[in-house]
Amino acid sequence: MQKIKIIFTILLALSPTFAFADTATTTNASATSTSTSATAPTSTPGSVLGMQTLQIPAIIGQIKQAKAQLSAINLNHALIPVYKTIKNKKTKKTSSVVSKYNLGDKDIALAILDPSSGNTIITVGRQNGKAMVFPDPAVDVQLVKFNGVNSKFQVNRPAGGTVIALKYLISSADSGSKTAIENGLSQAIYVPYSDSLGSPDVVAYGANYLNNLINNVTLQLQNIPSQAIPGEMITQAIPPAMIKALIYAEHTDTATVLYGGDTQGTINQLNILLATNEGDAFKYSVSTAAARGIAQFIPSTYDSLVKRHPEAGLNPDFVAGMADHLNSIKAMYLLLDDYAGAVRVQASQGFVASRVFDYGAASYNGGTSRVAKAVNTFGSSWNADRSGDINSTQAQINSLSYQAKSLKKKIAATKDKKTKATLQAQLAAAQNQLASDNNQLAQLKAASLKNETVNYLAKIYKVIQYFNDQQA
Secondary structure (H helix, E strand, C coil): CCCCCCCCCCCCCCCCCCCECCCCCCCCCCCCEEEEECCCCCEECCEECCEECCCEEHHHHHHHHHHHHHHCCCCCEEEEEEEEEEECCCCCCEEEEEEEEEEEEEEEEEEEECCCCCEEEEEEEEEECCEEECCCCCCEEEEEECECECCEEEEEECCCCEEEEEEEEEECCCEECHHHHHHCEEEEEECCCCHHHCCHHHHHHHHHHHHHHHHHHHHHHCCCECCCCCCCEHHHHCCHHHHHHHHHHHCCCHHHHHCCCCHHHHHHHHHHHHHHHHHHCCCCEECCCCCECCCCECHHHHHHHHHHCHHHCCCCCHHHHHHCHHHHHHHHHHHHHHHHHHHHHHCCCCCCHHHHHHHHHHHHHHCHHHHHHHHHHHHHHCCCCCHHHHHHHHHHHHHHHHHHHHHHHHHHHCCCHHHHHHHHHHHHHHHHHHHHHHHHHHHHHHHCCCHHHHHHHHHHHHHHHHHHHHHC
16 A cells, blocks of 8 residues: 555554543532633634644633642541451450441532633532432532543533533542552543543644644754664654654544544544643543553553664653643654664565555554564565465365365265275375465464454544545
8 A cells, every 4th residue: 555645644553542541439529519701812822832722712711710620629538447357366355447448429619600600600419329319409519431531421400501521539449548649649630531522622722732632742853863763763764744643543433433423523522631631631541451541551561662862852751741732752763663662673675655654553552563474475465464365275274174074974884895995195285285274374364454454544644634534
């Protein structure tokens, strides 16, 4: 596949969209509400990472005010003691002692924008596990879908209201000693995704925020040599637009993009989260594999990258590094180039310089060894879907296995020497073909990209095409 022209030649990474890992439960807190008038200017010049940005949409100003109000709210929580009975060996008397504590109810605070007045209402509710209750009579809010700080709400009162920010108590341990639970609690202020926040100026503001980040990273990496293409700098080997596409792909649903869904809508979701949360976007996004942040790195991958590239000045702390967008995107750039460089070494004959990003992105999902095997085995069609070939070969193996089993039964039941000799020759031929097909299947499986990686690349190409269409 040739590089798609224009600015976007990109690949996307497969990951759970908006997967917020946190083991939340709630507190015994009294509900309170306050109302403040939003006085944010309609448009205000601003800057992101020292680079000029679009004018700030009015709703962004209201969100910033709401976050400031939420910062003053104290979230309470309840610890529930768990007792166990012990028996004194000498006195034979029993007594109850606290064996551990469980995290009980905890507070959650919402900032709700009332469209009729322009005021922001702050209300505090209670959360227990994935259930939330907001007893404040000034509001009527229902939890639609639990997803940690990115949970979805429906506001019935005030009519047409929108949750424009929340304050949430993240817990890393829901059971254990008091110290362990208390030390694992942290308060997060975040803007959960909402369709009602997706005005065109907000979407553009989020896209511009990401563009400025990538431009800043490009400046910082422009003098670092590429591992993938000797003689070039890393930002020459991998154009910035590819990194942008990879980021969108990391947080875009594969099925939606590949099977006729609303690609623009899913991309807009990312832009809205970036616009409303800026540096905090995806800060609390943790997958089941412990991948974190906008880059979705796991600890071991990030730690090894930091050691390989001291010249890049990456933050050595994994959690802090993944929470920093500039640092995370820099790490993505470096890792893609490293991966493509590893493919160049392992598959030197089939390596094509124009496919550097493709190799890097495929390795990002499926590992360099398998990508290199695919390049060595299949050449220019290394990224093709071979599930059909694998399935047909497996079907042939199944048929030959049944044939061989049947022939063995016939041979055992045959007394005629001539007939037996004929059947034995047929069995030998079937067994030889079976051995050949099994060997072919093993090679196919070892050298072919996994379906997950094939779909991952297909999603990236689809996103690239989307951006190319927008450019056109």
